[in-house]
Amino acid sequence: MPKDIATRTFKQVGTRPLRPDGIEKVTGRARFGADFSMPGMLTGRILRSPHAHARILKIDTSAAEALPGVKAVVTARDFPETDDGLHDIRMNVMAREKALYDGHAVAAVAAVSPAVAKEALKLIRVDYEVLPHVTDVDEAMKPSAPVLHQHIFTANESPAAKRPSNVAGKYEFGHGDPEAGFRKADHVIARSFKVEAAHQGYIEPHACVANVTADGQGDLWCCTQGHFMVRAISAGLNGMDLSKLRVTASEIGGGFGGKTTVYIEPVAVALSRKAGKPVKIVMTRDEVFRATGPTHSASIDVKIGATKDGRITGAFAELRYQGGAFPGSLADMGAMAAFACYDLENVRTIGWDVVTNRPKLAAYRAPSAPAICFAVESVIDELARTIGMDPIDFRLKNAAREGTLSSYGPTYQAIGLEATLRALKAHPHYKAPLKPGQGRGVACGFWFNFGGQTCVSLNIGLDGTVALSVGTPDIGGSRASMSLMVAEELGIPYEKVRCIIADTASLGYNDVTDGSRVTFSTGLATIQAARNAIKVMCARAAATWGIPEDAVEWVDGHARPTGPNAGNFEPLSLADIAAQSHQTGGPIAGHCEVTAEGAGVSFGAHLADVEVDRETGAVKVLRYTVAQDAGKAVHPAYVEGQYQGGAVQGIGWALNEEYIYGHDGRLQNAGFLDYRIPVCSDLPMIDTLILEIPNPGHPYGVRGVGETPIVPPMATIGNAIAAATGVRMTHAPMSPPRILKALTENQAGT
Amino acid sequence: MALHVKTNVNGDAAEFLCEPDETLLDALRDRLGLTGTKEGCGTGDCGACSVILDGRLVCSCLVLAAEAEGRSVRTIEGMAKGDELTTLQRKFLEHAALQCGVCTPGFLVAAEELLRRNDNPTEEQVRYWLAGNLCRCTGYDKIVRAVLDAAKDMREHAHA
The missing domain is CATH 3.30.365.10 (Aldehyde oxidase/xanthine dehydrogenase, molybdopterin binding domain)
Known part of the structure; x- marks a missing residue:
């Protein structure tokens, strides 16, 4: 650990200034996804499957296309299959051979008004062959269950799966021998749990405006947790070059993980390109529930043994998570998180990733962890009661701490559970x-946290103010935190900093806002960018004074000689250096491009x-x-x-x-x-x-x-x-x- | 057939053409460009589209645009006077009572109407009055504190 962390005193970090985007948001002027419009804009709407599982025999769009005011209609044919790793998202954005859940998109229209678009949807004729469906995780795992995909064979199963099934994968974690642990226990409790699926429930429905020309250049404006991700998928599905599609993130009205993927954006791009006009799509709340999010639902077995003095001797959990119509229920992460709070000698977890006829799972705040935490912490509670021990004391006795080998592999550094x-x-x-x-x-919980790819740019203005461009949409006040870190590092007032979310053409790639990563990794990159700018400013001061660069240090917003031996010069403020920058080498900026590691578990x-x-x-x-x-x-x-x-x-x-x-x-x-x-x-x-x-x-x-x-x-x-x-x-x-x-x-x- | 509606929005005369089945919410946003009023559900369950119609708190998604004829509508855009925020707006900022901010206009409109009717509400009264406004980010704690603090501030100011 850098020595100064624990003892460092902060001047601005840790204070509670007003957020920079506050006034816009209390006056109704902030522009969210649905608040952006363009001249000549069309309304896009999506037709969705009413069936949980159905073969699409035929889609006839001719009557819709003939309706006056309809400017474009798209179906899966407009998103040709290529070997680009986007197979599942392409199928989810627009159903191909089969509709896989109630709400699955099957066609879309762009028309001159919402009323015409709505009318056009009614004129699209889809012939379905309704198939047997399954929505429950335990049912979906049975050999008799209707199989969603013929290409899914259970991964990591030994011996290798010979028949396709709804079980996409098996994941195992742990160390020691739980069975031996249970034999040493005075009390063993085993329970089975079920947790139903929830939706992220953000108040703002998904919304976007696309303005794309026939040559594959264009702009996309949308509410998202990651506009670089939106660009990659929307360009990919429409065969466009990445750099030709500029995506700008609007203010985002809640995400909680649910806006870390795309639904309507590639469709708006395709419609706009075909119609030759801007197209806006805004989901209804019904569409949000039926076609976006939600979480997994889960079926879980937990078994934990402990001695009568309260030491856990063995722990086991088996998690069956369904994540909708495509693999990725995050049962693997649930299996990793299951016993992360405890210091255990014998622990094993198994996670099963299962597909069902439900919408494709999207992340929801610590995705996978609440369900398994419910199961494990319920059994922990019951054990504490059985032994007659205070539930906090029981947890403290078994709590993970610095040096604990976690049940999912890593050994913890300094952590805060105790x-x-x-x-x-x-x-x-x-x-x-x-x-x-x-x-x-009482219960305790854990999440991994994440770092990831991050790029920021910090520009010193000629008047001594600072503009910071970041590429991670602000979903909960992160512009305030970034501005505080810039102010702290540069030694200038918080009010002198403005942080914006730059578009995809103005900044290098950034991973999405997820994994609790922004204050950590965008913050880390911001601090580094500020330090890089300080280096430049110290060099400018050194040149001005005619002394070596290493004889200049940055203290409280000023460059000053490191000591009497360096020379006797009046400190130069950030504003002084900025004002003279045109004479000392030109614009001053600090950048940072990093894959942030060391997120620190929570x-x-x-x-x-x-x-x-x-x-x-x-x-x-x-x-x-x-x-x-x-x-x-x-x-x-x-x-x-x-x-x-x-x-x-x-x-x-x-x-x-x-x-x-x-x-x-x-x-x-x-x-x-x-x-x-x-x-x-x-x-x-x-x-x-x-x-x-x-x-x-x-x-x-x-x-x-x-x-x-x-x-x-x-x-x-x-x-x-x-x-x-x-x-x-x-x-x-x-x-x-x-x-x-x-x-x-x-x-x-x- | 489009209808011609003459109304008053935030103290100013306003008129627009709308479809007979068009909501007041859509007319405010798409005909008058007042996008501060938000649509979260379109079914009157979330309160993001709250406006005051002739002194009554309503979900503008449940009111037909044509019903605004001859009446007066107050929206979030009518709150601050120039660059001067209302006490409620200020307290929402000071208490960090918003995270994403999409529900904020609805909360402010609803809370303002509460304080107009009751200048000294209890915590329970605030919670029940605002029960028609959904916020998914804050857990409501800081919103309730902001409203109670604004009420206190306004009472002290009124008596000063």
Whole structure:
């Protein structure tokens, strides 16, 4: 670890200035995906399959094409198959031989008005041969299940799979011998769990405007977590050169992982090219639910053994995740995350990646982790109760720490799990009295965090202000954090910095905003770019003074001689150097292009009090506290915001949110009325405790904080319900009907 | 057949042509260029399109554009006076009560109407009044604090 991280005092990092994009957003002037328009723009709309699984025999678009006002129609034929590694996304963007889920796109139109576009969709005739479907993960794994793809043979299975199936892959992790561990245990608990799929639920539907000419040049404006990714896929699917398509990221109205892929963008590009006019596509909420997101649904077995003094001797988990119609359910990541919180001698996990007739999974905040955390932390809780040990003490006794060999391979550096657990235990919430019918639960959670490819450019203005261009869309206040890091490094006021999200033509490649990576990796690149600019400014000062470059240092926004021996010169401020730059060598800028490593894993622990209504099965969250390690909180208000927002998304999933499919394989609740996310009156304030155990991989010690907060809530709430009722819930969400059923069965059984 | 609608938006006369089945939300956004009002669902479930129609808080996606004839509409664009933000807008910024910001116009419109009716709401009253506005980023904590703090500030200012 660089020595200065733990002891460094910051002047601006750690303060709470107003966000630079704030006024635009409180006055309605910020432009989100659907807010951009162009002269002569057409409306694009997409026709979607009403069937969960159907062969497409024929698509007749002639009547739609003949409708006055229709300017272009596209189908899968407009996205020719090539060997470019984009097979699955191409099939998802526009169905080819088969429609694979209710909501799968089959054709699209561009017309002069929304009304004409809507009318045109009705005139497209699709002949389907309806096929048997499967939407449940356990059903999909059975040999008798309808098989979605003839080319999927289970990967990593021994002996090698001979027949195609819905099981795309098997993934195993761990070390030691869990069976031997269970033999040493005084108590072994094994339970099976189910977790239903949730949607990211961003309030802004996907939207884009494409303006592409027949020669394959153009612009695309869209709400996305990664415009470089949008460019790669949209250009790829339309046979365009990367550099000819410029993608600009609009303000983004929530993503949470759900906007790390594309749906409508390549379609708008194809329509615009064909129509010779700009085309705008905005999804309806119904389309968002039926065709985008959601998460996996999961079926999980967990078995854990411990001695009577509270030491875990063996742990095993088997995860069956379905991720919709294409491989990639992230069961492998779930299997890696399963026991990441614990220091274990004997641990093994198996993940099964399964396809079903549901929309293709998109990442959702710590994707894969909340479901397995629910299962593992529920069994941990039950073990602590069985042994008669405080649930935090039990976790502390087995907690991963610096030097622990994690269950998925790496050995941990400095981590904050113990600190968060201790902070919760010391918090007044943990000792607050509870009334009858109320219960308290605790759980801890983990996420890997990510670094990735990052490129930033920092330009010193002639007036001494600084413009920073980054390529990672700002989904939660990152422009404020970047500006703070620039101000800190250069020693200038925060207000002198402006951070923008540059388009794909103006900056080198950037990975998408995901994996809690932006404050870490874009921050790391920003600090490096600022340091590179400082080098230039010190060189300019040295030349001005006629002394060697290494005799100049940068302190508090000024170049100054390193000491009396270097010479006696008045310090030059950033503004002084900038003003004279035209005479000292021209423009001053700092750049950084990096693949950021060392993201630093993240741990958090949550505490909840609930009250269960035994007549309705409704659960009220009375009090909630989040403790999490941030490494270093650059803008603490937005760190708290991540903790609170993630926790509430987790509470929603724990209590209400789920994809409900009918026997016909169609989604039954594709709207916010029936897919109910938490509202203001459902919740208490969410208390936060920010711990700061510096990440050795970042110059300021920063860790990503965005994802971990959604991991523990489902387990935390489940454990609180168990404490309140004596009933262990094993199927999430723990909605009123499920709670009532469990309470009734428990009563019948006793 | 297009309808000709004459209305008042944020204190100014406004007129537009619209289809009979067009929503007020679409007319505001697509006919008048007032894109501060957002569409999150189109079914009245998310509150992102909240506006005040003749003193009543409504989802503009559930109102026909033609219903605005002869009435007055207040949207997010009508809040700040020039470069001067309202207390609520200021408190939303100070409390970091927004992350992505797409629900923010709806929350501000709804919260302003609450404080017009009740200058001293309890936390519970704030939470129930705002229960028709969905926010997916913040968990509502900072929004509720911002509204309570704005109410306090406005009361003190009114009595000063």
